[in-house]
Amino acid sequence: MKKLKKIAEHTYELPKEGKMKVPGRIFISDKMVIEEDALKQVANVAHLQGILDYSIGLADMHVGYGFPIGGVAAFNLKKGVISPGGVGYDINCSVRLLKTSLTKKDILKKQKEVMEALYRKVPSGLGRGSKFQITKEELKKVLKGGAKYMVEKGYGVKEDYLHTEEEGCMEKADAEKVSERAIKRGIGQLGTLGAGNHFLEVQYVDEIFDEKIAKVFGLKKDQVTIMIHCGSRGLGHQVASDYIKKMEEKYGFKNLPDRELINAPITSQLGKEYFSAMSAAANFAFANKQLITHWIREEIKYLFPNAKIDVLYDVCHNIAKFEENIINGKKEIICIHRKGATRSFGPGRKEIPKDYRKVGQPVLIPGSMGTSSYLLVGTKKAEELTFGSTVHGAGRVQSRSSALKKFQGEKVKAELTSKGIEVKSGSLKSLAEESPQVYKDIEEVIKVVCDIGINKKIARLKPLVVIKG
Amino acid sequence: MKKFKFLEHTADIKFQAFGKNIEEAFENSALAMFTSMFEGKVNKKKSFKINVKGKDFENLLYNFLEELLFLFDSEKFFLANIKNIKIDKENFKLDAEVFGDDTENYEIHLDVKAITYNEMFVKEKKDNWVTQVVLDV
Numbered sequence: 001m002k003k004l005k006k007i008a009e010h011t012y013e014l015p016k017e018g019k020m021k022v023p024g025r026i027f028i029s030d031k032m033v034i035e036e037d038a039l040k041q042v043a044n045v046a047h048l049q050g051i052l053d054y055s056i057g058l059a060d061m062h063v064g065y066g067f068p069i070g071g072v073a074a075f076n077l078k079k080g081v082i083s084p085g086g087v088g089y090d091i092n093c094s095v096r097l098l099k100t101s102l103t104k105k106d107i108l109k110k111q112k113e114v115m116e117a118l119y120r121k122v123p124s125g126l127g128r129g130s131k132f133q134i135t136k137e138e139l140k141k142v143l144k145g146g147a148k149y150m151v152e153k154g155y156g157v158k159e160d161y162l163h164t165e166e167e168g169c170m171e172k173a174d175a176e177k178v179s180e181r182a183i184k185r186g187i188g189q190l191g192t193l194g195a196g197n198h199f200l201e202v203q204y205v206d207e208i209f210d211e212k213i214a215k216v217f218g219l220k221k222d223q224v225t226i227m228i229h230c231g232s233r234g235l236g237h238q239v240a241s242d243y244i245k246k247m248e249e250k251y252g253f254k255n256l257p258d259r260e261l262i263n264a265p266i267t268s269q270l271g272k273e274y275f276s277a278m279s280a281a282a283n284f285a286f287a288n289k290q291l292i293t294h295w296i297r298e299e300i301k302y303l304f305p306n307a308k309i310d311v312l313y314d315v316c317h318n319i320a321k322f323e324e325n326i327i328n329g330k331k332e333i334i335c336i337h338r339k340g341a342t343r344s345f346g347p348g349r350k351e352i353p354k355d356y357r358k359v360g361q362p363v364l365i366p367g368s369m370g371t372s373s374y375l376l377v378g379t380k381k382a383e384e385l386t387f388g389s390t391v392h393g394a395g396r397v398q399s400r401s402s403a404l405k406k407f408q409g410e411k412v413k414a415e416l417t418s419k420g421i422e423v424k425s426g427s428l429k430s431l432a433e434e435s436p437q438v439y440k441d442i443e444e445v446i447k448v449v450c451d452i453g454i455n456k457k458i459a460r461l462k463p464l465v466v467i468k469g
Numbered sequence: 470m471k472k473f474k475f476l477e478h479t480a481d482i483k484f485q486a487f488g489k490n491i492e493e494a495f496e497n498s499a500l501a502m503f504t505s506m507f508e509g510k511v512n513k514k515k516s517f518k519i520n521v522k523g524k525d526f527e528n529l530l531y532n533f534l535e536e537l538l539f540l541f542d543s544e545k546f547f548l549a550n551i552k553n554i555k556i557d558k559e560n561f562k563l564d565a566e567v568f569g570d571d572t573e574n575y576e577i578h579l580d581v582k583a584i585t586y587n588e589m590f591v592k593e594k595k596d597n598w599v600t601q602v603v604l605d606v
Contacts, residue, residue: 035479063479065587069480089583089605090582126572127545127575127577129545181543184539184542185539186542189542195579196580237605241535259586260586260587396480399477399480400579401475401482402477426577427577429578
């Protein structure tokens, strides 16, 4: 890491070298260990055409496909490129937070029942698919309309999608740009969590750090929240694969430092097609969480007939978008790539739901399994420093194979139970693979983003029930 | 000879597969991919004939594994073994018959999202073939 130059607290520059068009900018604390390969990926991204200001690595960064996870890059619309590697395979892997009228006490009385009911109702879908079967024509409508379409079909209320990034629907989505293969992979998977780090968690508000803003978001101490973390499943994965191949055929990778940075000019036909297909996959993910929200409501209301469940907010973690930002002192629409990163807009932005607009956008940061998650708020500083972006989670530090050698699913489960957390998973192996110790310390990640001012801490959420794929 | 071995990778799955010829190395690559999702005996209750094309060996391996992943998601197919695998080394074409069972009968613990070109190679060594693949999970 000798190349890194400290320029401010938790802020380092990766100087411009060789054919890098801009420097890199890394936001980490001295305590964090960074993989050399992830730094190299930040530098590689800086080679891309039309990149603005600097290539960013956030506090949760680790090695990804082409771009690092925890990576952010913005591009000029005329000169810049769009890259599937800058979005990731799991397009719109994202987090939705529900707030309920229940308290911790209510859940503790029926903790196991809640776990069993949610586990039964919300499948991981791994190897089993979804019980929600739809026709190809309907799926195409889902791809076009996202969460909004699901609500129109009766799976939720208008307030759900109004409290979702992009109001639960990327407008440029075009189902015709999604391949037959992608549709076949995804058609049986709507309403499923998937595996890996995806989960469903019943939590309670353990601590409030900002009473005023927490009140605006409708949260108080001991209140129960439910967090859903999932993405666009096989459909999104196939869209990414398809366009990586198409872009490679059309543009090749000769001038790139890494084959995985394959891209297309934003203004090109293929660039536009990828954006339309990616938007469709993003809508699949929005619809996926909408359907899961509907099922959660059914189950919770069965167990607690008077419970009220609202969407607090829903944020994208893997996405490319067109957003306004200040570049060289002037307003400009940029093409932002957030890969394992969250939008973090400050007060006043029109993209923020009206009822939150005065205080800023809610930012949802899930912890690793069994640890705390955080509700933060975006800031103007984030718009200045990171193109309105922040971290997405703790960030993995250990491989699955070493996790399997070190941890046993049974023990991980027992440890969580001893902490008062009920956990249920389709497989014990996946519990070992996702053991909390394989992730960075979420507290340190949160400290960095709050210290540099790209977020403000609002509330800490602790798990009571964890459902894993 | 070992069929395959898994290597360290922070977030994803990385493996090398071996074979006395390219066909066997490809077959073992497919078995490695499915082993990362579930380890154990898999029955042979259904089969598919597949043929894929590529532009080079890596591209052919990518397309072969992606075809199996496609069958996994769309046909709920879990691979047990492969028969009559033939690779046309000049034209980068592959034909094979794959046997396996319904995914629902197994406790799958990992979701393979995609095959990647990350560190991928297909190499002919002195007396065997070796492939290396990183799966995005």
